[in-house]
Amino acid sequence: MRELALPLSIEDIASLKAYDQVLLTGPLYVGRDQVHKRLFDLIHQGEPLPISLDGETIYYMGPSPAPEGKLIGACGPTTSARMDPFSPLLLDHGLKIMIGKGPRSREVALAIERNKAIYLQAFGGCGALYASTVRAVTTVAFPDLGPEALLRLEVERFPVIVAIDSLLGSVFTR
Amino acid sequence: MKLSKMISVELQKAVVELDEGVLEKIREAYAIESAAAEASRGSRSSLAVLDAILNNLAQAKEQSLPMCQDTGMFLVFVDVGRACPLSLAEIEAEILEGCASAVEEAYFRRSVVIEPVFERINTQNNLPPVIWWNLVEGSGLKIQVLLKGFGSENCSSVRMLNPTGGEEAIINAVAEIVAAAGGKPCPPIFVGVGLGGSMDRAAYLSKRALLRDVRITHPEKQYAELEGKILARLQRLGIGSGGLGGMITALHVAIAYESTHIAGLPLAVSINCWADRKATIVWEGDDA
Numbered sequence: 001m002r003e004l005a006l007p008l009s010i011e012d013i014a015s016l017k018a019y020d021q022v023l024l025t026g027p028l029y030v031g032r033d034q035v036h037k038r039l040f041d042l043i044h045q046g047e048p049l050p051i052s053l054d055g056e057t058i059y060y061m062g063p064s065p066a067p068e069g070k071l072i073g074a075c076g077p078t079t080s081a082r083m084d085p086f087s088p089l090l091l092d093h094g095l096k097i098m099i100g101k102g103p104r105s106r107e108v109a110l111a112i113e114r115n116k117a118i119y120l121q122a123f124g125g126c127g128a129l130y131a132s133t134v135r136a137v138t139t140v141a142f143p144d145l146g147p148e149a150l151l152r153l154e155v156e157r158f159p160v161i162v163a164i165d166s167l168l169g170s171v172f173t174r
Numbered sequence: 175m176k177l178s179k180m181i182s183v184e185l186q187k188a189v190v191e192l193d194e195g196v197l198e199k200i201r202e203a204y205a206i207e208s209a210a211a212e213a214s215r216g217s218r219s220s221l222a223v224l225d226a227i228l229n230n231l232a233q234a235k236e237q238s239l240p241m242c243q244d245t246g247m248f249l250v251f252v253d254v255g256r257a258c259p260l261s262l263a264e265i266e267a268e269i270l271e272g273c274a275s276a277v278e279e280a281y282f283r284r285s286v287v288i289e290p291v292f293e294r295i296n297t298q299n300n301l302p303p304v305i306w307w308n309l310v311e312g313s314g315l316k317i318q319v320l321l322k323g324f325g326s327e328n329c330s331s332v333r334m335l336n337p338t339g340g341e342e343a344i345i346n347a348v349a350e351i352v353a354a355a356g357g358k359p360c361p362p363i364f365v366g367v368g369l370g371g372s373m374d375r376a377a378y379l380s381k382r383a384l385l386r387d388v389r390i391t392h393p394e395k396q397y398a399e400l401e402g403k404i405l406a407r408l409q410r411l412g413i414g415s416g417g418l419g420g421m422i423t424a425l426h427v428a429i430a431y432e433s434t435h436i437a438g439l440p441l442a443v444s445i446n447c448w449a450d451r452k453a454t455i456v457w458e459g460d461d462a
Contacts (some may be wrong), residue, residue: 019219019418064243064283073281074234074243079358081324090357100415101325102358124360125418125449126326127243128234146296147283149242159226161219161418171219171418173358 003157007055008097013118016162018169023118024155028057028099030151032078035142036086043062043089050141050150054093060100062147064127072134072153074127077101080119084108093113099160103172113168121163121171177265177457181272181317184453185248186280188321189240192320195389195448196364199425200227203362207414216412216419221416224362227448242449248273248303248322254411255312260460262307265315273319274299277338285324286317293450307377314458318385319447327444328365329355332377335439341400345442349407354423357417361448362425364388366433367404368442369431376440383430384446386404392429415448425450 004012006026016022021122031039041062042049060080060092064073081102087098096117101124104112107148123129136154164170175183192200204224210217234241250269254262274284279299287294288302303319310316333353335343347365355363368379387402391398414420425448434440 002306019215021222026177058331062243062283064240064245065240065279065281070237070239073283074240074245076230076243078244079293080446081358103356121416121418125224125242125323125447126226126230128237128239128241129226129230131237131239132233148287161222161416167379 005156006097007057007097008118010116013096013166015166016118018021018022018165018171020162022162024160025156025158027152027154028059028097029140030059030061030153032060032106033082034145034148035150036083036090038087038142038156043093051093052102053090055094055096056099057099058090058095059097059122059153066149070131071137074160075130076125076127077122077130082103086113091117093095099100099172109170110166112164112166116166119164119167120160122160126131177268177455178271178275179454180455180457181269181319184455185273185276185321186339187320188319188451188453189245189280189282190234190238192241192450193452195387196425196432199225199388200448201360202399203415203422203425204360210421214420216414217421218376220415220420220422223418227415240262240281240283241451242323242447244285244323244325245300246323246451247286248300248301249320249322251308251318251382252305252307253308253310253316256309257313258315259313260315266305266398269305269317270398273303274301280302283298287326289460308413316457317455317457319443319453320381320384320446323360323447323449326359326447329359329445330380330443332373332440334373335441337437338441339439341403343439345402345404345407347441348412348427348443349405352408352445355445356413359445361413361417362415362422362448364446364448364450365404365408365424365427366426366446367429367446369429369432369440369445370434371432371440372434373440374443375432375446379430379432380444383428384444385452386428386430388426390429397429398432400434401429413447430456
């Protein structure tokens with residue numbers, strides 16, 4: 001299995017193909033429904049974003065609370081399709097790597113191709129498994145969203161499968 | 175033990191560990207995908223997903239963490255004996271206390287909002303649960319709880335079929351609903367099918383069907399066979415674990431039915447993810 005550093009380089013993204021299994025190590029952002037809506041609205045209003053999306057990774061996830069002495073609770077992926085209305089705009093503003101679960105819309109696929117980006121699938125429901133890969137957690141923006149806040153994680157050997165590659169190879173079209 | 179405490183203990187366990195029947199189904203899927211893996215890329219990918227699922231369950235137990243961050247919404251099914259000495263108000267209070275305590279003790283994610291459209295403010299304790307009351311014979315009390323994740327719930331659906339449609343209409347409708355769900359509900363999935371009643375009652379029955387032990391088929395032969403036919407059809411969809419292809423899309427199909435109107439055949443499908451988390455609490459007369 002390949003092991004790659006986050007954020008993925010342009011060369012790494014180009015080399016990955018649908019069905020490839022990869023272990024990721026490095027920093028990534030965490031955001032789901034409400035974070036997407038807010039980033040989308042900020043871009044539309046011409047307001048500055050709280051983070052730079054350039055070359056970055058967003059993981060669709062909202063963790064359960066961290067028990068005492070732990071960095072984070074269960075933290076597996078949520079369903080990506082709910083981010084579909086927002087993802088093309090974020091991709092056009094520099095986002096390169098999306099991590100979630102399940103199929104994406106045609107508009108997202110086209111935005112992936114246009115921006116030479118990539119969509120990776122994490123293992124759905126495997127919240128405890130992903131908790132064991134997290135090395136650091138910081139709340140970066142929107143703390144009022146509680147479990148939906150925008151986080152920065154450092155992960156180590158975080159397992160994913162390439163679901164839609166930069167040339168639109170896809171595990172969902174059979 | 176106090177009823178609320180019994181509820182809390184069972185919910186804390188259900189969020190971390192799956193029951194033996196559910197585990198058996200996951201292991202069966204693993205064996206089937208293993209056998210097909212050499213010839214099929216889908217099965218190889220499904221196998222990677224099932225491997226992660228089994229590893230995750232071990233991690234959850236070892237770390238005492240919820241197996242999934244979506245610890246679900248409490249869907250509570252209460253069968254109250256007509257001669258039960260507890261009042262409904264007492265039972266309701268125990269349920270609320272038990273649920274709230276489990277949320278604190280087992281670090282459930284706060285996933286419930288007060289109203290669905292505008293502010294969507296979090297209730298901060300996963301209350302209120304959805305509670306269904308059902309009167310039964312006897313003096314006992316049985317409480318069953320689904321920890322219902324919403325990635326899968328968003329894929330659940332209701333159809334009002336033609337009364338002359340029969341088995342074929344039912345099999346087709348379930349297959350269409352599951353096909354539309356694809357990889358979204360964290361397959362391999364558990365499928366509850368509610369038939370009959372009214373539109374809302376069919377939806378309720380589909381949830382009751384999910385409560386049944388997955389090692390058991392419907393007690394009536396025709397319905398047990400229909401469950402088998404639906405399951406076979408769902409496997410042919412080839413969605414597989416994680417939606418990555420493979421032999422096994424659904425781990426079990428359970429039907430619950432009731433009487434209905436001459437003009438109708440209501441059908442509801444409740445989809446549950448592989449993390450089919452449920453708790454059963456039986457009370458037989460201790461102090462509440």
